[in-house]
Amino acid sequence: MTxxxxxxxxxxxxxxxxxxxxxxxxxxxxxxHRRPKNVCYARQIAWYVARFSLLKTYPVIARSFNRDxxxxxxxxxxxxxKIERDEGSxxxxxxxxxxxxxxxxxxxxxxxxxxxxxxSSTDNKIRAFAFVIHRDLExxxxxxxx
Numbered sequence: 001m002t003x004x005x006x007x008x009x010x011x012x013x014x015x016x017x018x019x020x021x022x023x024x025x026x027x028x029x030x031x032x033h034r035r036p037k038n039v040c041y042a043r044q045i046a047w048y049v050a051r052f053s054l055l056k057t058y059p060v061i062a063r064s065f066n067r068d069x070x071x072x073x074x075x076x077x078x079x080x081x082k083i084e085r086d087e088g089s090x091x092x093x094x095x096x097x098x099x100x101x102x103x104x105x106x107x108x109x110x111x112x113x114x115x116x117x118x119x120s121s122t123d124n125k126i127r128a129f130a131f132v133i134h135r136d137l138e139x140x141x142x143x144x145x146x
Contacts, residue, residue: 010101012050012064018100019046022093031065040075045090047072048079049097 020027025042032039043065050056050064051072058069058076065072082090 009054009103012046012054012056012061014101015049015054015097016046016064018097019049019093022096022100041088044075044079045093045097047075048090049094049101051076053098053101053103 016027016030019025019042020030023038023042023045025039029039030043030046047061047065050061051058058072062069062072079090079094082088083094
Protein backbone atom coordinates (compact mmCIF):
# COMPACT_ATOMS: atom_id res chain seq x y z
CA MET A 1 0.00 0.00 0.00
CA THR A 2 1.34 3.43 -0.97
CA UNK A 3 1.40 6.23 1.57
CA UNK A 4 1.69 9.97 1.17
CA UNK A 5 4.75 11.66 2.60
CA UNK A 6 3.07 14.72 4.05
CA UNK A 7 6.39 16.50 4.58
CA UNK A 8 6.99 16.56 0.80
CA UNK A 9 3.72 18.24 -0.13
CA UNK A 10 3.94 21.77 -1.56
CA UNK A 11 3.75 24.78 0.74
CA UNK A 12 0.67 26.96 1.07
CA UNK A 13 2.53 29.76 -0.73
CA UNK A 14 2.92 27.44 -3.75
CA UNK A 15 -0.84 26.88 -3.76
CA UNK A 16 -1.43 30.63 -3.63
CA UNK A 17 0.96 31.15 -6.55
CA UNK A 18 -0.77 28.53 -8.70
CA UNK A 19 -4.26 29.84 -7.81
CA UNK A 20 -3.04 33.32 -8.73
CA UNK A 21 -1.87 32.05 -12.14
CA UNK A 22 -4.95 29.92 -12.84
CA UNK A 23 -7.48 32.60 -11.90
CA UNK A 24 -5.49 35.67 -12.94
CA UNK A 25 -5.58 37.25 -9.49
CA UNK A 26 -2.45 39.04 -8.24
CA UNK A 27 -0.80 37.26 -5.30
CA UNK A 28 -0.96 40.51 -3.35
CA UNK A 29 -4.75 40.40 -3.56
CA UNK A 30 -4.90 36.83 -2.24
CA UNK A 31 -3.13 37.94 0.93
CA UNK A 32 -4.90 41.30 1.20
CA HIS A 33 -8.16 42.01 2.98
CA ARG A 34 -9.84 43.14 -0.25
CA ARG A 35 -13.19 41.47 -0.84
CA PRO A 36 -14.21 41.67 -4.50
CA LYS A 37 -15.96 38.48 -5.61
CA ASN A 38 -13.13 37.26 -7.82
CA VAL A 39 -10.55 37.72 -5.04
CA CYS A 40 -12.72 35.96 -2.44
CA TYR A 41 -13.35 33.13 -4.89
CA ALA A 42 -9.62 32.69 -5.51
CA ARG A 43 -8.87 32.78 -1.78
CA GLN A 44 -11.51 30.14 -1.12
CA ILE A 45 -10.00 27.87 -3.79
CA ALA A 46 -6.53 28.30 -2.25
CA TRP A 47 -7.79 27.57 1.26
CA TYR A 48 -9.75 24.54 0.11
CA VAL A 49 -6.76 23.05 -1.72
CA ALA A 50 -4.51 23.78 1.26
CA ARG A 51 -6.96 22.03 3.59
CA PHE A 52 -7.76 18.91 1.63
CA SER A 53 -4.82 18.46 -0.72
CA LEU A 54 -2.00 19.64 1.53
CA LEU A 55 -3.64 18.35 4.72
CA LYS A 56 -3.10 21.67 6.52
CA THR A 57 -5.17 22.63 9.56
CA TYR A 58 -7.46 25.65 9.62
CA PRO A 59 -5.20 27.58 12.03
CA VAL A 60 -2.11 26.96 9.85
CA ILE A 61 -3.92 28.13 6.71
CA ALA A 62 -5.34 31.13 8.54
CA ARG A 63 -1.92 32.21 9.81
CA SER A 64 -0.53 31.97 6.28
CA PHE A 65 -3.15 34.45 5.07
CA ASN A 66 -3.29 36.57 8.23
CA ARG A 67 -6.88 35.51 8.95
CA ASP A 68 -8.83 33.89 11.75
CA UNK A 69 -9.25 30.12 11.50
CA UNK A 70 -13.04 30.43 11.60
CA UNK A 71 -12.92 32.53 8.43
CA UNK A 72 -11.04 29.75 6.66
CA UNK A 73 -13.39 27.13 8.10
CA UNK A 74 -16.44 29.00 6.82
CA UNK A 75 -14.90 29.44 3.36
CA UNK A 76 -13.96 25.76 3.06
CA UNK A 77 -17.46 24.69 4.12
CA UNK A 78 -18.90 27.08 1.53
CA UNK A 79 -16.76 25.52 -1.19
CA UNK A 80 -17.87 22.04 -0.09
CA UNK A 81 -21.52 23.10 -0.38
CA LYS A 82 -20.91 24.62 -3.82
CA ILE A 83 -19.20 21.44 -5.03
CA GLU A 84 -22.05 19.28 -3.69
CA ARG A 85 -24.60 21.43 -5.52
CA ASP A 86 -22.35 21.63 -8.61
CA GLU A 87 -22.52 25.43 -8.52
CA GLY A 88 -19.95 27.49 -10.32
CA SER A 89 -16.63 26.14 -11.46
CA UNK A 90 -15.12 25.39 -8.05
CA UNK A 91 -14.40 21.75 -8.80
CA UNK A 92 -12.84 22.56 -12.16
CA UNK A 93 -10.48 25.13 -10.64
CA UNK A 94 -9.60 22.89 -7.68
CA UNK A 95 -8.67 20.03 -10.00
CA UNK A 96 -6.67 22.37 -12.23
CA UNK A 97 -4.72 23.73 -9.25
CA UNK A 98 -4.06 20.20 -7.99
CA UNK A 99 -2.84 19.14 -11.44
CA UNK A 100 -0.47 22.11 -11.75
CA UNK A 101 0.96 21.37 -8.31
CA UNK A 102 1.59 17.74 -9.32
CA UNK A 103 -0.14 16.56 -6.18
CA UNK A 104 -0.53 12.89 -5.45
CA UNK A 105 -3.49 11.22 -7.04
CA UNK A 106 -6.63 10.90 -4.95
CA UNK A 107 -6.35 7.10 -4.85
CA UNK A 108 -3.02 7.30 -3.01
CA UNK A 109 -4.36 9.96 -0.67
CA UNK A 110 -7.46 7.85 0.05
CA UNK A 111 -5.27 4.85 0.88
CA UNK A 112 -3.27 6.94 3.34
CA UNK A 113 -6.44 8.29 4.94
CA UNK A 114 -7.82 4.77 5.33
CA UNK A 115 -4.61 3.83 7.11
CA UNK A 116 -5.15 6.72 9.51
CA UNK A 117 -8.75 5.64 10.07
CA UNK A 118 -7.65 2.06 10.76
CA UNK A 119 -5.11 3.10 13.37
CA SER A 120 -5.75 1.82 16.84
CA SER A 121 -5.07 5.37 17.94
CA THR A 122 -7.35 6.99 20.46
CA ASP A 123 -6.65 10.37 18.90
CA ASN A 124 -10.14 11.40 17.80
CA LYS A 125 -8.83 14.51 16.04
CA ILE A 126 -6.79 12.44 13.58
CA ARG A 127 -9.72 10.10 12.95
CA ALA A 128 -12.14 13.02 12.45
CA PHE A 129 -9.71 14.79 10.13
CA ALA A 130 -9.22 11.60 8.11
CA PHE A 131 -12.98 11.12 7.87
CA VAL A 132 -13.57 14.66 6.57
CA ILE A 133 -10.85 14.36 3.92
CA HIS A 134 -12.09 10.93 2.88
CA ARG A 135 -15.67 12.16 2.56
CA ASP A 136 -14.59 15.19 0.56
CA LEU A 137 -12.47 13.19 -1.88
CA GLU A 138 -15.28 10.68 -2.40
CA UNK A 139 -17.64 13.55 -3.26
CA UNK A 140 -15.13 15.00 -5.73
CA UNK A 141 -14.63 11.58 -7.31
CA UNK A 142 -18.40 11.08 -7.69
CA UNK A 143 -18.88 14.53 -9.21
CA UNK A 144 -16.08 14.08 -11.74
CA UNK A 145 -17.42 10.64 -12.70
CA UNK A 146 -20.90 12.01 -13.39
